[in-house]
Amino acid sequence: MKTNRVLQIVVIANLSAISTLLYITLKFPWPFATFLDIQFSNLPAIIAGFSLGPVSGVAVVLIRTVLKLAITGTSTMYVGEFADVVISSATVIVSSILYLKMRNKRGAILASLAGGVTWVVVAVLANYFFLVDFYIELFFGGDEAPLIAMMSRIPGITQTNWMSRFILFAAIPMNVVLASLVYGITFFVYKRISHFIDALNDKFFPRETVSPTLNENNTRTQS
Numbered sequence: 001m002k003t004n005r006v007l008q009i010v011v012i013a014n015l016s017a018i019s020t021l022l023y024i025t026l027k028f029p030w031p032f033a034t035f036l037d038i039q040f041s042n043l044p045a046i047i048a049g050f051s052l053g054p055v056s057g058v059a060v061v062l063i064r065t066v067l068k069l070a071i072t073g074t075s076t077m078y079v080g081e082f083a084d085v086v087i088s089s090a091t092v093i094v095s096s097i098l099y100l101k102m103r104n105k106r107g108a109i110l111a112s113l114a115g116g117v118t119w120v121v122v123a124v125l126a127n128y129f130f131l132v133d134f135y136i137e138l139f140f141g142g143d144e145a146p147l148i149a150m151m152s153r154i155p156g157i158t159q160t161n162w163m164s165r166f167i168l169f170a171a172i173p174m175n176v177v178l179a180s181l182v183y184g185i186t187f188f189v190y191k192r193i194s195h196f197i198d199a200l201n202d203k204f205f206p207r208e209t210v211s212p213t214l215n216e217n218n219t220r221t222q223s
Contacts, residue, residue, distance in 0.1 A: 007201055012056050012063070015044035019064035023084075024072055032154050033170035035076070035135070035147075038178050042088050046115065046186050049096030050108075051194050057092035061085060077138035083123075083131050091119040091179070108190070112183040119179040120172065127171045128163065 023041035030036040041064055049057025065081050074081055095115025099107050132147075140146045148162050154169045 004201055007197070008052055008056065011052060011197060012048060012059050015048045016060045016063035016067065019044040019060055020067040020071070023064055023068045030170055030174045033151050033166060033174070035080075035150055036170055036174055038174065038181075040182060040185075041084070042091065043182050043185055045088055045092050046095060046182065047190055047193055049092045050099050050111070050186070050190055051197055053100060054093045054096040057096050058089050061088045061092060076135065079131060079135045079138060082134075083126060086126055087119060087123050087175075090122045091115045094118040095183075108187060112187055116176075116179040116183050120175045123175040124167060124171050128167060132163070132166070 019041045022043065023039060027037040027039035030038060042061075045057050045060040045064070048060045062085065065085055069078075069081060092115070095111040095118070098114050099111035101107070102110065136142060136144050136147055144159070144162070148157060148159060151157055151162065151166060151170065154162075154165045157165045
């Protein structure tokens with residue numbers, strides 16, 4: 001069903017507000033790397049992508065990030081927020097495009113799997129190639145020792161193997177757990193939210209119908 005533009009804006013605004021609230025309040029540090037948080041702000045963005053398309057999903061990601069920065073600022077020199085935008089946008093785009101091509105249960109499963117894989121792969125590659133380096137440079141002035149200290153729970157971590165240990169004990173498992181939780185919840189709640197949006201669309205923005213009399217007159221005129 002094509003959603004009215006006004007309703008689309010309203011839905012994006014509400015999902016962005018929920019995403020911001022989840023971004024700020026509900027978070028749990030990953031035990032092997034305390035600078036990484038398990039937080040569920042991608043849930044509303046994925047729902048927006050599934051129901052309204054990838055542009056709307058990414059819009060929720062961007063709006064919630066701006067709101068979060070306006071409300072609480074940053075504790076990571078903007079590296080954490082930048083990482084969230086990159087990872088979230090990638091997973092929302094991939095999963096929503098797949099779901100829009102196959103809007104059924106099988107499509108939802110495939111879209112969730114593809115989105116989850118994208119989430120983990122992008123997170124690992126981004127952390128390995130630039131995010132961690134940005135964080136060390138901006139937050140610790142290029143000194144990696146404080147970051148290694150924050151990962152002291154990782155078995156056998158040293159100054160020579162810390163990146164591989166970080167990927168193995170933090171980046172991969174945390175994002176696998178987080179993606180599984182978020183897409184699992186999305187799978188169970190999306191249909192109810194989608195039906196609610198469709199009901200609002202039908203109630204407040206009904207599609208125009210052509211009266212039978214008008215159809216009959218048009219047919220006679222053409223004949």
